[in-house]
Amino acid sequence: MEGVDHLALERSKTQFDVDQMKVVWAGSRHALDVSDRIGRLVASDPVFKKDNRAMLSRKDLFKDTLRKAAHVWKRINELKLTEEEASRLRFFIDQPSYMDLHWGMFIPVIKGSGTEEQQKKWLPIAYKMQIIGCYAQTELGHGSNVQGLETTATFDPKTDEFVINSPTLTSSKWWPGGLGKVSTHAVVFARLITDGQDHGVNGFIVQLRSLDDHLPLPGVTVGDIGMKFGSGAYNSMDNGVLRFDHVRIPRDQMLMRVSQVTREGKVVLSNVPRQLLYGTMVFVRQTIVADASSALSRAVCIATRYSAVRRQFGSNDSGVETQVIDYKTQQSRLFPLLASAYAFRFVGEWLKWLYTDVTQKLQANDFSTLPEAHACTAGLKSLTTSATADAIEECRKLCGGHGYLSSSGLPELFAVYIPACTYEGDNIVLLLQVARFLMKTVSQLPSGKKPVGTTSYMGRAEQLLQSRSNVQKAEDWLKPSVILEAFEARAMRMSVACAKDLSKFANPEEGFAELSPNLVDAAVAHCQLIVVSKFIEKLQQDIPGKGVKEQLQILCNVYALFLVHKHLGDFLSTGSITAKQASLANDQLRSLYSQVRPNAIALVDAFNYTDHYLSSILGRYDGNVYAKLYEEAWKDPLNDTVVPEGYREYIQPLLKQQLRNARL
Amino acid sequence: MEGVDHLALERSKTQFDVDQMKVVWAGSRHALDVSDRIGRLVASDPVFKKDNRAMLSRKDLFKDTLRKAAHVWKRINELKLTEEEASRLRFFIDQPSYMDLHWGMFIPVIKGSGTEEQQKKWLPIAYKMQIIGCYAQTELGHGSNVQGLETTATFDPKTDEFVINSPTLTSSKWWPGGLGKVSTHAVVFARLITDGQDHGVNGFIVQLRSLDDHLPLPGVTVGDIGMKFGSGAYNSMDNGVLRFDHVRIPRDQMLMRVSQVTREGKVVLSNVPRQLLYGTMVFVRQTIVADASSALSRAVCIATRYSAVRRQFGSNDSGVETQVIDYKTQQSRLFPLLASAYAFRFVGEWLKWLYTDVTQKLQANDFSTLPEAHACTAGLKSLTTSATADAIEECRKLCGGHGYLSSSGLPELFAVYIPACTYEGDNIVLLLQVARFLMKTVSQLPSGKKPVGTTSYMGRAEQLLQSRSNVQKAEDWLKPSVILEAFEARAMRMSVACAKDLSKFANPEEGFAELSPNLVDAAVAHCQLIVVSKFIEKLQQDIPGKGVKEQLQILCNVYALFLVHKHLGDFLSTGSITAKQASLANDQLRSLYSQVRPNAIALVDAFNYTDHYLSSILGRYDGNVYAKLYEEAWKDPLNDTVVPEGYREYIQPLLKQQLRNARL
Ligand SMILES: Cc1cc2nc3c(=O)[nH]c(=O)nc-3n(C[C@H](O)[C@H](O)[C@H](O)COP(=O)(O)OP(=O)(O)OC[C@H]3O[C@@H](n4cnc5c(N)ncnc54)[C@H](O)[C@@H]3O)c2cc1C
Numbered sequence A, B: 001m002e003g004v005d006h007l008a009l010e011r012s013k014t015q016f017d018v019d020q021m022k023v024v025w026a027g028s029r030h031a032l033d034v035s036d037r038i039g040r041l042v043a044s045d046p047v048f049k050k051d052n053r054a055m056l057s058r059k060d061l062f063k064d065t066l067r068k069a070a071h072v073w074k075r076i077n078e079l080k081l082t083e084e085e086a087s088r089l090r091f092f093i094d095q096p097s098y099m100d101l102h103w104g105m106f107i108p109v110i111k112g113s114g115t116e117e118q119q120k121k122w123l124p125i126a127y128k129m130q131i132i133g134c135y136a137q138t139e140l141g142h143g144s145n146v147q148g149l150e151t152t153a154t155f156d157p158k159t160d161e162f163v164i165n166s167p168t169l170t171s172s173k174w175w176p177g178g179l180g181k182v183s184t185h186a187v188v189f190a191r192l193i194t195d196g197q198d199h200g201v202n203g204f205i206v207q208l209r210s211l212d213d214h215l216p217l218p219g220v221t222v223g224d225i226g227m228k229f230g231s232g233a234y235n236s237m238d239n240g241v242l243r244f245d246h247v248r249i250p251r252d253q254m255l256m257r258v259s260q261v262t263r264e265g266k267v268v269l270s271n272v273p274r275q276l277l278y279g280t281m282v283f284v285r286q287t288i289v290a291d292a293s294s295a296l297s298r299a300v301c302i303a304t305r306y307s308a309v310r311r312q313f314g315s316n317d318s319g320v321e322t323q324v325i326d327y328k329t330q331q332s333r334l335f336p337l338l339a340s341a342y343a344f345r346f347v348g349e350w351l352k353w354l355y356t357d358v359t360q361k362l363q364a365n366d367f368s369t370l371p372e373a374h375a376c377t378a379g380l381k382s383l384t385t386s387a388t389a390d391a392i393e394e395c396r397k398l399c400g401g402h403g404y405l406s407s408s409g410l411p412e413l414f415a416v417y418i419p420a421c422t423y424e425g426d427n428i429v430l431l432l433q434v435a436r437f438l439m440k441t442v443s444q445l446p447s448g449k450k451p452v453g454t455t456s457y458m459g460r461a462e463q464l465l466q467s468r469s470n471v472q473k474a475e476d477w478l479k480p481s482v483i484l485e486a487f488e489a490r491a492m493r494m495s496v497a498c499a500k501d502l503s504k505f506a507n508p509e510e511g512f513a514e515l516s517p518n519l520v521d522a523a524v525a526h527c528q529l530i531v532v533s534k535f536i537e538k539l540q541q542d543i544p545g546k547g548v549k550e551q552l553q554i555l556c557n558v559y560a561l562f563l564v565h566k567h568l569g570d571f572l573s574t575g576s577i578t579a580k581q582a583s584l585a586n587d588q589l590r591s592l593y594s595q596v597r598p599n600a601i602a603l604v605d606a607f608n609y610t611d612h613y614l615s616s617i618l619g620r621y622d623g624n625v626y627a628k629l630y631e632e633a634w635k636d637p638l639n640d641t642v643v644p645e646g647y648r649e650y651i652q653p654l655l656k657q658q659l660r661n662a663r664l
């Protein structure tokens, strides 16, 4: 951050304690310190350079990724990093690799579904990376519908082994990250077959490659599935294809925490309830929500800084043009995204707590909150990833033409981020699960069953179906109780309306299918309520630092009122608010934007991102955009020569032609 | 299209004459024939292969583009193609190149802004491509605000020349397509300065490169601005940077149709009114709307076919799983986009007519409809490009995980399409122009000035501010008059509400700035009304072919009712419809989806796209998705070797390590 700070004037206008806001964003002073230290470490290490990534060929990019991953591991060990530090290090590298799946899926699934014995055997070597594992569930023909997987694992009592096989083309494993070129092992999901009977899908630890020479073991066909969206981006990952031709593994490599196959080939359930496996899902989805706030805040940081640098039209007294961040349209597109970044950060933090809570309850054999926790994480995964994907692209558009350059950082961020809407559950499929849970909850209300956790508002159904918002003037919309009531009324009424419509169908499944678009809308309303209410809860905590809480209060209101505007149809058609009240909400929103404006740069500075992590010329901390864009352009390979390759064959002949016959 | 047709069953369910629909889509039997013939020609020519585009390095991609462009030109001449055929040929190549700017901007701007003499001099050599030109307006520091451009063209009466200069870093030309590596000439926009006086921005024809060796002329610095969004995509284009160090051009290279500089350096206006220049804008934006329907229909074609191939969950009587296109959520996301493709096609066709109409009126010195036509094309450019960009990404999501593969065709389509939201006017800036026009129109109503063209509904302001929709049952929503009234009432009321709010401000400009987000919403409402009403008008024509009109009727209703659902807040808050009526619209929409369902595949077949043009495995005509995906994967360079490059340096050492110190 050498040289002139082109954003110094902006920074001087800040009305709050940025350092304290950094603590809030990071989660704690300790977390901030770790993050700050590791962020700088990565930024200063030449191996971790990533600014030419978009220009690398697939092979070079992949090799670069292998190099980085090995270096990450080296640094972790050399510096004796803690688990927390190591995870921040992997985060700041900002280049997807087999490491993500090894640490993020392979190890957790063995922890979650392996017996103690299995954990003892596999985890130590996995922790030391003496084996590298991936998560092989999805097939060419089946993703969302896990129960439809076709790979088989047939028990052979003669040899006490399972025979893993890919009976059809569509049963080929397809997508698993780290599988294509790196993993030595995989947790493979396959239909368990014993004695001719199909016992459904289970996980199996299967070795794929020789630990000596990395060649696929006999019967294993494995490769990369090819280029994905964008340049750079997720192409650093070797998502793979995998086929088995009757590959044999010992019986004890089936993950047996929940159900076991005996020496005789009998399937017996252990005393561990199946629901326990949901724990892993809650864990993984919680990390996805955390990632959403990271990706979103990064995009918002870029767009906000550039919007303060960019000037276009108008002119104030000094004759300079207007900064585009001063246009209300720009604010109305950008500030809600800034607010969303904070909202998702806090709901992510809360989900982390929820995971701990659920884990503790599971250990105490208390499963009462599990369905609610499961629905809640599914819904929040869907909500935050969809919103983030859209927001990144909106941030790119907010940067005008220059946002379309690779060097803006936004194209690659979009490309690398969007599959989060699809993996770990397609977002629509997840919302349908939430809706199913909501319909169940509503149907149980008459029986007096108390809804728990994030659905507890449904316990006040009668009140919420009747209530009228008592907003009279714009400022009333600043009250948390007013906001909560509107969101609760909307969510409640949409769920109840769906339930009513459903009851008109003789066949409930048919009804569910027919009404599914409405059910999705109801699920979204419920999830938005969760995010809003967790933001409000956060603000009930003690938050030190001059002006910090005030700023967060403003952002909370921006987030809520922006949603009211965006989903106005819901609020009005359910009668949760009136048109007049909606218009007051809009007025209030506009005035909130003016309050965000002077603090906008500081609010993105509080994310504490290094220029390395942002990898965006438009988002540079010092705002020195134009000189650096100009400098960067000349690095493109096309500029290696003044006259382009191909001139003699393809341009010169055109220019020199003597046309006779053309009609043009 | 060899082998089995996996979609044959789907095609057998079609309820309309697909061939006649193809005619409707193409515009005429003749247009269909041309398009069909040229499409096949391109598909069968090996030079035009594009399936490995995402894997090419920037340099190789660029060279490939030069090769294709030269081959296009060769074929056009060899086959003596007509202008129409040539333009289809360039379209089907589907690879952006300098040709697009040469034919689409350089030539039109000389036609529009050059004197007859200038046209005589420059057009013939441009038509023969003995020179290659681009359009150099945008600078590093100024895009939207053209009046803020900094490049100067100073008249030197001593030599009768203009001196073109780039006084600052931010005055560097930045973005012009075809500039970076190819163009020999450019129309450069610069501030005209004579005798120390600034006369604002004008266009100048400037030679950039030697016609002998392609080297930049003295004083010219030119290069490519670097990688853009995605792989393949728009990286085939050499968007350029350009700086002038006092480059001299003869006086007669200023485009002088509207204003002229005399030998003495006097600026005189010709008798041609400035508005004439708007004509070119209307022309260019009209082509952008046409491109929107092409890109959108292409994405929809891919997603629709794949949705019929893809099966997931459920099972009908035969035990096979449900095609995902049968899920109502899938339909509610996909079918409105299908309907939008048709809607945009028809409004594009109408815009073509509008352009002819405007041109004729201009020639007769009738400028009365120009502002309306200008606002209308600006608004429709904004509306259709924004909707198309979003829709392409939605289509990708509709394809689940496989949509994320390059081979789905959707990532590249998105990457290449999205800048349409930014170039030729940032979409928000354009909507603000539309809003300004609407406010002017509303303010003139009391004076009795009759609004023309697409604003003529505003002449019925009083009625529209009062009216109540008389929808009583779901089927009422099928009536064109009902739909039109709802859309007119909504648009009218939003404009009038804005006008009222504006009148509360002492300073109208301040009011406009403050209320700009609402003004943008009002502009969108107005533009959507135009699209809906042009679709309805289209249906008033005679449309032959069994079932063709019926299908279009259904799509028209889907488009309109989908918008009602999406913008329900507008319709309800303005009181244009009631909540009950909205719910009936929703019911009707669901039943329309069921009517679209059996015809979905045929409706995308009617676009008559070759597999070459689609370049999508998921969108293949024959639906043979899985075998081809599997085949394609192995072509990735990463699969050249079984063990990846870098294994020895970066993977093996990990696996073989003896860890001692790690805390993990
Ligand atoms: C980058 C990336 C990384 C991945 N990594 C891994 C990995 O490491 N390991 C692994 O095993 N897998 C991985 N996957 C696969 C991923 O988990 C699946 O793609 C995902 O589960 C979605 O399934 P699908 O692709 O089958 O989508 P589909 O289910 O085929 O979705 C297609 C469409 O059908 C709709 N649909 C499907 N079912 C229903 C329904 N019941 N009701 C209504 N609509 C429905 C969807 O909404 C969607 O619009 C990865 C995928 C990607 C893109």
Ligand SMILES: Cc1cc2nc3c(=O)[nH]c(=O)nc-3n(C[C@H](O)[C@H](O)[C@H](O)COP(=O)(O)OP(=O)(O)OC[C@H]3O[C@@H](n4cnc5c(N)ncnc54)[C@H](O)[C@@H]3O)c2cc1C
Pocket: A310, A312, A313, A324, A327, A329, A330, A397, A398, A399, A400, A401, A402, A404, B101, B135, B136, B137, B138, B141, B142, B143, B144, B145, B174, B175, B176, B177, B234, B239, B419, B422, B423, B424, B425, B426, B428, B429, B432
């Ligand atoms: C792929 C591509 C090809 C191009 N080809 C060419 C070419 O051939 N020739 C050429 O000359 N140019 C070309 N351009 C440049 C293009 O025309 C400009 O990028 C475009 O006009 C937008 O201007 P901008 O980049 O300055 O955006 P900006 O105006 O800087 O936009 C940044 C943000 O500010 C907002 N904003 C700006 N002004 C206002 C306002 N008054 N009120 C409210 N909000 C405002 C915008 O909405 C946007 O969110 C190309 C651009 C691209 C991306």
